Amino acid sequence: MPELPExxxxxxxxxxxxxxxxxxxxxxHRANLRTPIPQNLGNTLKNRRIVTVTRRAKYIQIELDDGMxxxxxxxxxxxxxxxxxxxxxxxxxxxxxxxxxxxxxRFNDPRRFxxxxxxxxxxxxxxxxLADLGVEPFDDALTPSVFGSLLQGRKTPIKLAxxxxxxxxxxxxxxxxxxxxxxxxxxxxxxxxxxxxxxxxLLSAVRAVLTEAIDxxxxxxxxxxxxxxxxxxxxxxxxxxxxxxxxCSNSDKAKTKxxxxxxxxxxxxxxxxxxxxxx
DNA sequence: CCTTGAACCTGCGGGC
DNA sequence: TGCCCGCAGGTTCAAG
Numbered sequence: 001m002p003e004l005p006e007x008x009x010x011x012x013x014x015x016x017x018x019x020x021x022x023x024x025x026x027x028x029h030r031a032n033l034r035t036p037i038p039q040n041l042g043n044t045l046k047n048r049r050i051v052t053v054t055r056r057a058k059y060i061q062i063e064l065d066d067g068m069x070x071x072x073x074x075x076x077x078x079x080x081x082x083x084x085x086x087x088x089x090x091x092x093x094x095x096x097x098x099x100x101x102x103x104x105x106r107f108n109d110p111r112r113f114x115x116x117x118x119x120x121x122x123x124x125x126x127x128x129x130l131a132d133l134g135v136e137p138f139d140d141a142l143t144p145s146v147f148g149s150l151l152q153g154r155k156t157p158i159k160l161a162x163x164x165x166x167x168x169x170x171x172x173x174x175x176x177x178x179x180x181x182x183x184x185x186x187x188x189x190x191x192x193x194x195x196x197x198x199x200x201x202l203l204s205a206v207r208a209v210l211t212e213a214i215d216x217x218x219x220x221x222x223x224x225x226x227x228x229x230x231x232x233x234x235x236x237x238x239x240x241x242x243x244x245x246x247x248c249s250n251s252d253k254a255k256t257k258x259x260x261x262x263x264x265x266x267x268x269x270x271x272x273x274x275x276x277x278x279x
Numbered sequence: 280c281c282t283t284g285a286a287c288c289t290g291c292g293g294g295c
Numbered sequence: 296t297g298c299c300c301g302c303a304g305g306t307t308c309a310a311g
Contacts, residue, residue: 076305111288113305172304
């Protein structure tokens with residue numbers, strides 16, 4: 001499920017609730033997620049304090065006070081749940097934590113596409129999962145010119161280029177669709193065919209849709225524990241995603257007849273777009 | 280090197 | 296009601 005905005009919101013919620021907190025109990029309740037869960041997880045985490053909680057791409061990095069970092073990925077269906085009471089484990093709770101400040105946390109992931117690893121903090125950047133990641137979308141180094149050079153010469157569809165975490169990280173299927181809609185770019189266009197003006201507009205659109213989603217999540221984080229304890233999931237309005245057959249929101253002000261939003265498959269994933277707006 | 284497709288796994292909703 | 300199908304917000308690996 002989660003793309004960059006959801007992961008960012010989870011990180012902020014965890015940081016707010018758990019920065020400085022001491023882990024008094026941690027346990028894994030199965031041997032594997034997408035990758036094996038470290039066998040010594042419970043013993044390694046016991047009595048450690050959380051120093052920082054940060055995000056890299058769609059990964060959550062929980063830095064501990066002994067030079068180790070707990071690296072989590074939520075996959076498609078992963079959630080972090082914060083509790084103020086030690087409730088019984090529920091189905092698909094794979095990791096559980098108890099903290100000295102009275103909080104409890106659960107990593108819940110029905111499909112188990114998520115992952116969990118313990119990494120020396122000094123070696124984080126070279127970890128297998130992080131080493132080949134591209135640039136953060138909000139990194140100042142990612143200028144329109146740099147973005148253009150990443151896309152240049154690629155004949156892969158621009159939608160798939162946006163999903164490629166080796167180029168720019170954090171964008172997933174929803175926000176790729178939304179950004180292309182906003183930039184008026186057809187998802188099947190060859191990545192390298194975008195003009196400098198289109199590249200600039202697309203970068204702005206990517207940043208805008210991510211920012212708005214983060215803000216929507218942040219606004220639900222007034223308290224770090226929501227009613228259901230879930231972090232990072234919030235209602236958000238999508239212009240095209242999941243709206244196959246609906247009338248595009250731009251059709252009101254359009255002079256000519258507007259086609260309906262279409263769904264196609266690219267790289268095995270659904271793409272939603274407006275054939276009238278996106279060229 | 281690049282691109283494509285399948286694989287990993289569970290749950291849900293729609294059609295019959 | 297039950298069954299079967301397709302679909303789901305991610306990543307990785309093999310094959311062309």
